[in-house]
Amino acid sequence: MRNWVLTGAALVLLVGGAASAQERPSDQTLRFLQSKVVADPDDALAHNRLAGAYIRKARESGDIAYYALAEQTAQRSLQIIPRGPVAARATTMMAVVQLARHQFREALVSVRTALDQDPSEQTPQAIAGDALIELGEYDEAGRAYARLAGLDGPRRPDARVAYLKFLRGDTPGAIASMREAVTRWAAAMPVGEPLAWTRAQLGHLLLGTNDLGGAEAAYRDALTALPGYHPALAGSAAVQAARGKLPDAAALYHKALDVVPLPEYATALGDVYTRLGRTTEASKQYALVEYIGKLSAINQTVYNRELALFYADHERKLPQVLDLARKELEARRDVYTYDVLAWTLYRNGQAREAQAAMKEALKLGTQDARLLFHAGMIHRALGEDDAARTALARALALNPRFHVLHAEVAASALAELRARR
Amino acid sequence: MRRLAALLVLLALGLAVTGADAHPLGNFSISHYTALEIGAADVTVRYVIDMAEIPTFQETQDTGLVAEAGHASVAPWSANKVAALVRGLRLTIGEQPLSLTAVSHETIFPPGAGGLPTLKLGVVYRAPLPKEADGTLELRYRDENFAERAGWKEIIARPAPGVTLVASTAPATDRSRELSDYPTDLLNSPPQDVEARVSFTRGTSTVAAAPAAAAPPMALRPNVQTSGGNAFADLVARSEPGLGLLALALATAAVLGGFHALEPGHGKTVVAAYLVGSRGTAWHALILGVVVTISHTAGVYLLGAVTFYASKHVVPEQLYPWLSLFSGLTIAVLGAMMFIRRFGGVADHHHGPGGHHHGPGGHTHSHDGLAAHTHGPGEAHDHASQPVSLRALVALGVSGGIIPCPAALVVLLTALSLHRVGFGLVLIVAFSVGLAAVLVAIGILMVYAGRLMTRFKEEGPLIQRWLPLTSSAVMTLLGFGIAIQAVVPWIRR
Numbered sequence: 001m002r003n004w005v006l007t008g009a010a011l012v013l014l015v016g017g018a019a020s021a022q023e024r025p026s027d028q029t030l031r032f033l034q035s036k037v038v039a040d041p042d043d044a045l046a047h048n049r050l051a052g053a054y055i056r057k058a059r060e061s062g063d064i065a066y067y068a069l070a071e072q073t074a075q076r077s078l079q080i081i082p083r084g085p086v087a088a089r090a091t092t093m094m095a096v097v098q099l100a101r102h103q104f105r106e107a108l109v110s111v112r113t114a115l116d117q118d119p120s121e122q123t124p125q126a127i128a129g130d131a132l133i134e135l136g137e138y139d140e141a142g143r144a145y146a147r148l149a150g151l152d153g154p155r156r157p158d159a160r161v162a163y164l165k166f167l168r169g170d171t172p173g174a175i176a177s178m179r180e181a182v183t184r185w186a187a188a189m190p191v192g193e194p195l196a197w198t199r200a201q202l203g204h205l206l207l208g209t210n211d212l213g214g215a216e217a218a219y220r221d222a223l224t225a226l227p228g229y230h231p232a233l234a235g236s237a238a239v240q241a242a243r244g245k246l247p248d249a250a251a252l253y254h255k256a257l258d259v260v261p262l263p264e265y266a267t268a269l270g271d272v273y274t275r276l277g278r279t280t281e282a283s284k285q286y287a288l289v290e291y292i293g294k295l296s297a298i299n300q301t302v303y304n305r306e307l308a309l310f311y312a313d314h315e316r317k318l319p320q321v322l323d324l325a326r327k328e329l330e331a332r333r334d335v336y337t338y339d340v341l342a343w344t345l346y347r348n349g350q351a352r353e354a355q356a357a358m359k360e361a362l363k364l365g366t367q368d369a370r371l372l373f374h375a376g377m378i379h380r381a382l383g384e385d386d387a388a389r390t391a392l393a394r395a396l397a398l399n400p401r402f403h404v405l406h407a408e409v410a411a412s413a414l415a416e417l418r419a420r421r
Numbered sequence: 422m423r424r425l426a427a428l429l430v431l432l433a434l435g436l437a438v439t440g441a442d443a444h445p446l447g448n449f450s451i452s453h454y455t456a457l458e459i460g461a462a463d464v465t466v467r468y469v470i471d472m473a474e475i476p477t478f479q480e481t482q483d484t485g486l487v488a489e490a491g492h493a494s495v496a497p498w499s500a501n502k503v504a505a506l507v508r509g510l511r512l513t514i515g516e517q518p519l520s521l522t523a524v525s526h527e528t529i530f531p532p533g534a535g536g537l538p539t540l541k542l543g544v545v546y547r548a549p550l551p552k553e554a555d556g557t558l559e560l561r562y563r564d565e566n567f568a569e570r571a572g573w574k575e576i577i578a579r580p581a582p583g584v585t586l587v588a589s590t591a592p593a594t595d596r597s598r599e600l601s602d603y604p605t606d607l608l609n610s611p612p613q614d615v616e617a618r619v620s621f622t623r624g625t626s627t628v629a630a631a632p633a634a635a636a637p638p639m640a641l642r643p644n645v646q647t648s649g650g651n652a653f654a655d656l657v658a659r660s661e662p663g664l665g666l667l668a669l670a671l672a673t674a675a676v677l678g679g680f681h682a683l684e685p686g687h688g689k690t691v692v693a694a695y696l697v698g699s700r701g702t703a704w705h706a707l708i709l710g711v712v713v714t715i716s717h718t719a720g721v722y723l724l725g726a727v728t729f730y731a732s733k734h735v736v737p738e739q740l741y742p743w744l745s746l747f748s749g750l751t752i753a754v755l756g757a758m759m760f761i762r763r764f765g766g767v768a769d770h771h772h773g774p775g776g777h778h779h780g781p782g783g784h785t786h787s788h789d790g791l792a793a794h795t796h797g798p799g800e801a802h803d804h805a806s807q808p809v810s811l812r813a814l815v816a817l818g819v820s821g822g823i824i825p826c827p828a829a830l831v832v833l834l835t836a837l838s839l840h841r842v843g844f845g846l847v848l849i850v851a852f853s854v855g856l857a858a859v860l861v862a863i864g865i866l867m868v869y870a871g872r873l874m875t876r877f878k879e880e881g882p883l884i885q886r887w888l889p890l891t892s893s894a895v896m897t898l899l900g901f902g903i904a905i906q907a908v909v910p911w912i913r914r
Contacts (some may be wrong), residue, residue, distance in 0.1 A: 031612055034610065054610065057610070061571045062571065063450065063571035063572075063611075065450070065571075065611060066610065069610055099754055160845065167661070221474050228569055245910075255569070258567075258569045258570060259569045259571075260449060260477050261449045261476075261479065284482045285484075287482060288479060288482065289842065291474075291475070291478045292475060294473055294537070295475065295534055295537065
């Protein structure tokens with residue numbers, strides 16, 4: 001009798017343990033694949049799948065430790081099978097990790113190696129496109145994505161194409177493609193990071209057009225797909241900030257920061273506090289950004305552009321930040337990096353040089369209020385009042401609440417310019 | 422070639438780990454550790470929180486804590502934190518909550534990345550178990566602190582003497598040594614355990630008699646690991662290298678270069694064969710080393726520049742077969758020249774790789790201004806029959822060095838993407854010097870080994886004819902081998 005009770009208790013415990021609350025499906029997948037790899041240490045395919053699971057986990061949690069694990073796992077797979085389609089998969093995983101680390105050129109080398117091993121492999125093309133965008137090779141990127149246009153289901157690169165469309169100034173087209181991507185992912189995998197990411201991206205696009213309701217819904221849906229997903233938390237915070245609900249925005253930014261203290265979240269929270277007049281709290285957040293910057297300099301992590309923008313916006317360390325922006329341009333040559341360089345130059349009083357960089361940033365015709373705001377302010381500094389008026393008016397027309405602090409700066413600069421006429 | 426490409430990728434991936442995260446779980450992680458020690462009369466909860474650099478900074482921002490051992494702010498902060506953390510811990514027997522009391526605690530600030538402080542707080546909590554309960558008890562534990570933040574979340578459960586665990590969702594073995602030694606191998610993804618259920622029985626006699634054993638206090642240790650990265654790439658990633666660190670970095674790069682020279686390839690055999698075959702001197706070996714260093718450095722720079730600035734137009738791996746082909750043919754031609762010379766006994770004529778150089782061997786040196794150095798005191802004066810031309814040496818050195826070591830290329834690329842171009846360039850030189858030093862050492866060894874044999878059997882046919890002949894034949898074959906290896910993948914495609 002006693003034995004029966006014990007066995008029953010054990011069973012209950014086992015069942016209960018398996019359904020432990022914090023365990024996400026991705027954790028279970030990880031454990032399953034880990035056990036497979038333990039059972040057969042020479043199973044390269046299982047290693048590849050495990051590497052993929054680690055990458056997904058890294059994206060989900062923002063925890064970079066998983067990227068190192070993914071890298072090791074893929075390396076192990078390459079040791080087992082150094083050639084052919086299996087090696088192509090492993091090399092592709094490597095490319096994904098490199099992309100995440102902003103080693104764009106290395107990622108391209110890996111992509112080529114992967115395609116060398118298996119020319120029929122599709123994913124490397126997508127990764128190549130992503131890396132090429134960061135390197136400012138937009139036509140090449142478009143060609144890489146075009147090679148994938150025939151794919152079906154969520155593997156069709158709609159979300160990637162959407163971003164490229166947005167950069168090229170076709171925001172409505174970008175939103176349509178992103179919605180398509182959301183639909184495809186929702187049909188293929190109704191929960192998880194890929195769907196959450198796609199919905200959050202849709203939210204960002206809608207937020208940029210001042211469609212606050214649409215953006216809010218997209219972020220909410222993203223959080224349904226993956227509870228606690230930090231980009232969606234930060235996006236929801238930005239929606240609240242745009243609505244003027246600053247305390248709500250602050251609370252949401254805090255939530256996002258509790259998951260991952262990214263410099264852009266701390267900056268945004270500091271700006272919200274500044275707007276609220278709570279300067280002590282704002283300066284705490286700004287100090288956190290600077291601290292992350294210090295760590296970033298030590299670790300050479302990937303926040304250089306965000307940090308440079310923060311320093312330029314808040315007029316801190318201006319000469320050094322120019323260095324930072326210029327160096328970032330060596331590794332990354334997309335329009336946003338040029339924008340940050342232009343803005344940094346402007347803040348350093350080099351409006352002429354800033355304009356040259358800004359021209360690069362605007363070369364695709366990206367409809368982003370921040371870019372146009374920067375362009376307008378640079379024109380104004382050069383005394384080009386007409387151009388300044390046009391740029392600032394366009395920025396505010398795109399989104400009158402594009403930034404919790406800068407929208408107001410743009411509006412008053414525009415008013416002043418109009419008065420001058 | 423494919424093997425080389427695969428090797429390139431492997432090495433690249435092995436080396437290109439960015440940065441030296443002082444905390445193995447990332448700078449923003451907060452790790453948890455709970456050891457449930459279930460005794461007859463009470464449960465001891467050994468609870469450790471390990472905050473990486475960023476949460477530590479946030480903590481100092483929010484609470485005014487100064488992260489220095491012995492600072493006046495530490496004691497009140499610790500007391501507050503011990504009380505705050507216990508509110509996030511749920512411990513129940515059946516439906517009955519147990520109340521945890523802090524017995525002891527400890528706070529340390531191990532230095533993390535760049536000497537920035539991290540924080541470890543360890544607390545020993547204890548909760549008395551109900552005395553009257555009998556049979557199998559079910560203990561539930563849940564840790565709700567810092568639920569969202571990434572980190573290592575580990576729970577273990579162990580019975581004290583007199584207690585038997587019937588079932589447990591938590592393992593009994595500690596995987597991280599109380600958050601001081603995080604396993605970083607690929608099968609140990611950070612555990613995410615925040616809940617545990619343990620059912621246990623205790624003997625009736627022990628319930629009554631057991632005194633509350635004094636729980637040993639926390640003895641926190643700093644983390645064992647500092648980095649999951651690679652030694653060489655980490656050198657590049659280090660911030661603001663001081664003079665000492667720079668010297669160390671250069672020395673390490675040189676040593677790594679030396680090790681790479683010992684790996685297969687890099688023309689060790691060719692160098693040895695040439696020096697033996699042509700009866701070179703230590704000076705020849707040295708010159709060869711210098712040439713290898715220069716050409717290897719140049720090769721890495723060139724390929725790095727191609728990869729970095731022209732990767733869109735030129736696939737860097739496609740350069741490798743060309744370099745191999747060039748290198749292999751040069752070696753083969755040199756070997757063939759030597760062979761013909763030996764075979765025909767034409768000892769006093771030397772043909773350079775391009776056939777541009779003709780002249781009595783004895784004069785070659787003086788033309789090149791190196792004659793005075795080619796003979797040390799007491800060296801065998803047999804050079805009239807065994808000339809070594811500087812041009813041939815240069816050609817050999819270039820062909821041996823021009824194929825850049827993928828590892829070195831990765832270092833350069835890493836340096837470029839980390840915005841440490843100058844440092845990267847210097848490291849490559851050090852790497853090449855190390856590589857060349859090993860080649861030179863092997864060369865010198867061969868030279869003296871050859872001499873030794875000469876002493877044994879001076880002017881014998883083995884030394885005079887067969888050894889150089891064999892060496893030059895080997896060299897020719899090796900050169901063709903390298904060239905063919907470079908060409909074969911093209912033919913196969």
